[in-house]
Amino acid sequence: MSDNRPIGVFDSGVGGISVLGELIKLMPNEKYIYFGDSRNAPYGTKPHELVRELTFATASLLIQAECKCLVIACNTATAAAVRPLRELYPGVPVIGIEPAIKPAVLADPGGHVLVMATPVTLGEDKFHRLMAKYDRDALISTLACPGIVEFVEKGIVEGPELEAYLRNLLADYTSTPPDAVVLGCTHYPFVRDSISKVLGAYTKIYDGGGGTARETKRQLELHGLLASPEQEGGITLRNSNGSMIELSLKLLEIARKL
Numbered sequence: 001m002s003d004n005r006p007i008g009v010f011d012s013g014v015g016g017i018s019v020l021g022e023l024i025k026l027m028p029n030e031k032y033i034y035f036g037d038s039r040n041a042p043y044g045t046k047p048h049e050l051v052r053e054l055t056f057a058t059a060s061l062l063i064q065a066e067c068k069c070l071v072i073a074c075n076t077a078t079a080a081a082v083r084p085l086r087e088l089y090p091g092v093p094v095i096g097i098e099p100a101i102k103p104a105v106l107a108d109p110g111g112h113v114l115v116m117a118t119p120v121t122l123g124e125d126k127f128h129r130l131m132a133k134y135d136r137d138a139l140i141s142t143l144a145c146p147g148i149v150e151f152v153e154k155g156i157v158e159g160p161e162l163e164a165y166l167r168n169l170l171a172d173y174t175s176t177p178p179d180a181v182v183l184g185c186t187h188y189p190f191v192r193d194s195i196s197k198v199l200g201a202y203t204k205i206y207d208g209g210g211g212t213a214r215e216t217k218r219q220l221e222l223h224g225l226l227a228s229p230e231q232e233g234g235i236t237l238r239n240s241n242g243s244m245i246e247l248s249l250k251l252l253e254i255a256r257k258l
Contacts (some may be wrong), residue, residue, distance in 0.1 A: 001224035004231050006031040007216070008067030010058045013041035013153050014244060014251050015187030016073025019097065021255025022213035023071065024235070027220075030227045031234045033065055036248060039240035042149040043076040044118020044185065051120065055081040059089070068225050069093040071216055073186050075117060075208070079124035093219040098130055099184035100206040105138040107204065108179045112139045116195075117184025119144040127184075141178070145169060145185070152187040155247045157254070158194055166191070166198045173199065183207040189258055190251060209258075 007027075009020050013036045020034050035058055037043075043051045055077040059070055069092055070085065072078045078096030086094045099121070104113045121127055122142050131140055147169070151162050167174070177199040183189055189207045196205060220226045227233075237248045 002228040003068050003225040004031065004227050005066050005068040006033045006236070007069055007071060008033050008035070008059075008062030008065065009071040009073050010035040010062060010077075011037070011074040011186055012043035012054075012077060013038040013149065013187065014239070014248050015149065015152055015185060015190070017248060017251045017255050018186050018189040018207070018258060019071065019073035019209040019212055020235070021252065021258055022209040023216060024233070024256065026213045026217055027227070027233075029229065029231050029233045031231070033062060033067060033236045034238065034248070035062060036239040036244060038153055038244045041153050042118065042146075043074060044120045044149060045146055046120065048080050048120070048124075051076055051080040052084070056085070056088075059085055063089065063092065067092075069095065069216065069220060071212065072096045073212070075099060075121045075184050075186065079121055079126040093216075093223055093225070095212060095216045095219055097186065097208045097212045099127070099182045100208045100211060101130055101134050101140065101182055103211075104180040104182050104204070104206045105134045105140075109137055111179030112141065113180045113182060114173060114178040115140065115142045115182045115184050116145050116188060117142065118149070119146060121184055143169070145188075148191060149185065149187045152190050152251075153244075155250065157190045162191060162194050163197065166194055170195075170198050177203045180204045180206060190254060192258070
């Protein structure tokens, strides 16, 4: 059994394109509709109820576009809305994303893991439950990072301005860098190289995009929703701010190489 309808992928802006890139690598013959809500970005500093309202609105658009499943490519939106979305659309697989704390801890038990994320993600009960599973196995620190999303939404993913911001943000960690950094926002993989430059090559960097892609494929297999092998894949990029499509295309090329 196969299903050639598109997969709906969405984020608060263009950051979720990093997850879209992982999905395309894993399932190149699927069709995708990506929606970025850049007009309302960032979600990571907004009230919980507003994030949920915005997430529900985007999910509704993708359901109307006949998407066979929904991938919430946003840590903040996942924490705020994944459970009620699953209740609202019981016949549609809804896959979220979470910070990749588990692989970071398992790779280096007893090490220091720094989780970089938006203030809202770090404040959610869902995140605290995740961290509590592993806080006996590693020293886990958290760092709220308001600002990185705005850099990426402007198309700034490298350069002296971004590096200066990151050096200031990570000032407490440069003399003794953590063993691992977990990127808890889908915008952050686009500045991975700059983070590595600030902290040094010793620090391993993890993000949840690959895990979300694998879980999406698993859910599609489970529900008999994978596209037929002969289908040619395709990508439709949409954004609540139409001027962001050119940047979305640029970031998609970067994401294919991450």
